[in-house]
Amino acid sequence: MKFIYTALFTFFYCCSFGQKMPDYGLHSVRITDTDRTILAEIIPVNSNPDVQSTLTYYWYATNKVHTLQGGFSGRLLNGAYTETYLNHNTRTLGTFKKGLKDGTWRDWDERGILIQVVNWRSGIRSGSFSFFNPDGSLKESGEYHKNELDGPVIFHESRDSSRVIYYNNGKALNGKPRSLFDKINIFKKKPKPGKGHA
Missing domain, CATH: 2.20.110.10 (Histone H3 K4-specific methyltransferase SET7/9 N-terminal domain)
Structure with a gap:
């Protein structure tokens, strides 16, 4: 009987860890600064972009979002991007695609x-x-x-x-x-x- 309980416990234990765990923000970062909070997605890209010297790239490293014209040196921002003021009003809302702004971008003042x-x-x-x-x-x-x-x-x-x-x-x-x-x-x-x- 002890063997059966041990076998059942081992089976259920292995099954629970064998399932795919949901993504709880593994591909997003949250940065709190003195005047704003940033929530940015850094979804992995299939291939690095062909960097163009005239474009500004946004990337993440050392718990900061960096910008650089004509290059990058970290994980490219890729996906949704949101900045909020300390009063929780939205400051900036947009989307990045391989480190470049893409789609509609909106900015608000602190009053909304x-x-x-x-x-x-x-x-x-x-x-x-x-x-x-x-x-x-x-x-x-x-x-x-x-x-x-x-x-x-x-x-x-x-x-x-x-x-x-x-x-x-x-x-x-x-x-x-x-x-x-x-x-x-x-x-x-x-x-x-x-x-x-x-």
Whole structure:
């Protein structure tokens, strides 16, 4: 009888440790700083990225998040990223992909008022953005293309008035750009030759 109890105990003991244990944050870090708390995922990547000298990489080592243009020297941030103020309001919310900002990133002030929303693609600002005033009203909105302002950027000067500046690859244009339709419009009137012209 003693042998049976020993065999059953050994069997259940081995079975309980033979199962896959759930992940309780093995691939995430929590860092408490003097003015903020960081919770970042460092999910292992299949392969290291082809490092580009123009991009800024975010990585974890010695209980700190580090940034470095054109390189890294630790575990790349990969996954969700959250910063909170000491009053527990969210400060920054976004996602990293192999150490680079990716997707929508949001920042708030300590009162919980939205400061900015910027879209990123593999470490480059790309897509829509919005910047807000301290009272939460919209200040500026537009789009980035490969880290450069591109298209109409709207500056909200007050709740009732705004102005638009058009950009092309980061350079401000004088007025609205001509569309492709304007350039090839076959119905556009051609100037008549003046007197003295054949």
